[in-house]
Amino acid sequence: MPSVPAAQGLRLTRRGGGLLSAAVLCLVAGLVLGFPLLRLVAGAAVAVVVVAVLSCVRRVSIDVHRELVPDRVERGDAAAATLTLTNRSKRRSSGFTAIDPPTEEARLAVPPLAPGASKERSYRLPTQRRGVLTVGPLTVRRADLLGLVVAEARGGSTSTLLVHPRRHRVGVSLGAHPRHHHEGVIAPRPMAGSTDLRAVREYVLGDELRHVHWRATAKTGRMMVREYVDPAQPRFTVLLDDRMDAVDEDGFEAAVEIAASLTHASAAAGTQTRLLTTTGLDLHPGGGLPGSRVLQDALCAVEQGGEALNPEVLVSRCDHGTSLVLLGGGFETAFVGALRRRAREMTLFDFGAAGTAPVLPGVTVIKERDAVVAAAAWNRAVAA
Structure with missing residues (x-):
């Protein structure tokens, strides 16, 4: 059990310093004027200060x-x-x-x-x-x-x-996710444990032998394997702009609150949730309340500042087919367009004072400075 050590830093208060100064004056005056009473008063004052010091020196454990x-x-x-x-x-x-x-x-x-x-x-x-x-x-x-x-x-x-951050009640946007394994573009990094059969293809180094399709191997004369993927699992990504000059302090706090609200709602619904910032934070703890807790802990510590990553690096970190939300201000049109080509659906929250967010086809733009109003606008967009 942690303990407090012995006294450190013994000092006179203003009252103690004044009393000691008065004692010195009385002593000098008593010696110069020859008044024994003044010398007696000076000695008594010094004795009181000494007793006070001794009473506070004793160790406290x-x-x-x-x-x-x-x-x-x-x-x-x-x-x-x-x-x-x-x-x-x-x-x-x-x-x-x-x-x-x-x-x-x-x-x-x-x-x-x-x-x-x-x-x-x-x-x-x-x-x-x-x-x-x-x-x-x-x-x-x-x-x-x-x-x-x-x-x-x-x-x-x-x-x-x-x-x-303060969280607001928001709906969960799952996007237009495919109903079957043969629909849509396959993400370059399928989730572990996928069990949906996508195709039968020729074996390449690194494939698991338990996925060998023996009937197809016997028919073609080449080793063939089953390819399993699961594109139907929803993904949700939030990109928070934490550059120093992106938005002012009030706008940044509103953006953080929306990020906390959306990531919590998404993770609590079991969606694979990812949090990115423009200065390099990259968290994808998965879904569920444990994942939400990791994301909320990170958002309570995030601050504006730091060197922003190269836009190409940020684009590469966004999963194909994800539902993507951008939070901040000052995003360039080319950057937003590159992200849109990777995302299944995309929403841009503009918390900048100027409200100059780029308008692109397929991108929902919400220009609200207040987190409560922005959350309400999101809910309307999800319900539409």
Whole structure:
């Protein structure tokens, strides 16, 4: 269990510094003017400061256990931390203030603790902004009764709260996926476990022997194998533009919220879901709630900036036959056209202030700056 070490950083407060300065003045005045009373007052003041220092020097041995409930939360939802502080020394500890960054609410007054005794305190965590919030390490602050000296010790571990983007209710677009294995273009990377027979072809190095078609082999005199693919499984890809100059901060946050909403809805529906960014993030954890969790964790940490990838690289990362969504602003017409040729269907969300998204055949364009309005527009397009 992480513990807070001995006091680190002993300092005088303003009151303590003022008292010590007054003691020096009284001492000088007493020596110059020959007043013993002033010298006595100076000595008493110095003695008070020394006692204050000694009262704060004593070691504080506190074990710290912190629990975040929950450890993942949507922006704006409630989250709390619970601190359990245990006195692990053999002596009674003095009272202290426990400060647990980053929130000001985590200034907890802890009374004196008997040996082995524990005190539990809870406080709310700030979730107004999306991101990765580091909680801790704990700071133990002790002061004397007169407030002349303060001693601080910092220690213990840190905890991480993931503040996910706010998600909006959106429908799932599966696109016009083929009903049979012989329809449409085969993706260059078929999904593992495909069981749909596409064709019988000649054996090439690397094919599995268990797929050998013996009857066709005997008839043709060449080794023939069954080719299995599964083009009917839906794929959904979101490309988020995280270049620094693509959109402003408000537009980027709206784009991230739509990305979180769409990837969650798609993965939760069992669709093979992929998240790309223009600066290189590439996640395709698959479908289901575990896949959605991976995507939401990544979106809570994504920020604008970084060097953008070559457009040809981004185009190559988009699967053939996927339902593709572009989020951001400032996409070039040639780039959008190249993506459209790979996608089964395509939607472009333009969050730029100018609203200059390219208009191409077969590309649905949604020009809305607000995430709620953009989600409603998406739902209308899906329902149409």
